[in-house]
Amino acid sequence: xxxxxxxxxxxxxxxxxxxxxxxxxxxxxxxxxxxxxxxxxxxxxxxxxxxxxxxxxxxxxxxxxxxxxxxxxxxxxxxxxxxxxxxxxxxxxxxxxxxxxxxxxxxxxxxxxxxxxxxxxxxxxxxxxxxxxxxxxxxxx
Numbered sequence: 001x002x003x004x005x006x007x008x009x010x011x012x013x014x015x016x017x018x019x020x021x022x023x024x025x026x027x028x029x030x031x032x033x034x035x036x037x038x039x040x041x042x043x044x045x046x047x048x049x050x051x052x053x054x055x056x057x058x059x060x061x062x063x064x065x066x067x068x069x070x071x072x073x074x075x076x077x078x079x080x081x082x083x084x085x086x087x088x089x090x091x092x093x094x095x096x097x098x099x100x101x102x103x104x105x106x107x108x109x110x111x112x113x114x115x116x117x118x119x120x121x122x123x124x125x126x127x128x129x130x131x132x133x134x135x136x137x138x139x140x141x
Contacts, residue, residue, distance in 0.1 A: 002051070002052070006051075006052055007052045007053070010048055010049055010051070010052030010053065011049060011052070011053070013045070013048060014045040014046065014048050014049040015045075017041055017042070017044060017045035017048070018042055018045045020041060021038045021039070021041035021042035021045065021120075021124075022038070024037055024038040024041060025038035025039075025116060025117065025120050028116065034116050034119070035115070035116035035117060035118070035119030035120040035122075035123065036119055036120075036123055038120050038123075039119065039120045039121070039122065039123025039124040039127065040123060040127065042120070042123075042124045042128075043123065043124050043127035043128045043131060046058060046062065046066075046124075046128045046131060046132075047127075047128070047131040047135075049061070050131060050132055050135045051135065054135075055132050055135050055136050058132060059132070062128070065129075066124070066125045066126070066128040066129035066132065067125055067126070067129050068125070069121050069124055069125030069128070070121065070122045070124075070125025070126045070129070071125070072121055072125075073117075073118045073119065073120065073121025073122035073123075073124070073125060074118065074121075074122055075118070076114060076115075076117060076118035076121065077114075077115050077118030077119055077122065078118075079114070079118075080092070080111040080112075080114035080115040080118060081111070081115070083095055083111050084111065092111075092115070093111075094110060094111055094112045095110065095111045096108070096109070096110045096111075097109050097110070
């Protein structure tokens with residue numbers, strides 16, 4: 001399924017899917033969605049791009065190795081649990097706060113969102129790594 005139409009539209013479709021995955025990630029804390037499903041959407045985008053352009057092009061485009069993204073996500077998710085220990089709460093207790101930015105706006109922060117972002121990177125990294133490995137094996141035959 002490597003037609004001219006598919007090769008032409010795949011980069012745009014992958015970019016749109018990655019943007020949508022970030023939307024689902026950020027929306028998912030209060031509504032359906034979140035880190036896991038957003039990571040699935042992002043990994044699907046990378047797989048589509050890989051099918052259309054090849055594994056080497058994808059590896060150049062994503063800059064970091066997919067398993068490095070997964071490791072960063074695991075670190076971020078684990079780190080989000082330790083913040084609660086500093087305020088004498090059980091591990092992974094949700095904490096909320098805000099930072100006042102210089103332009104007068106207030107940026108809301110929470111440890112559950114940090115955990116969701118970590119899950120996003122774990123799912124994105126692991127599934128992208130699997131998809132790229134399968135694509136490499138498939139192109140060798």
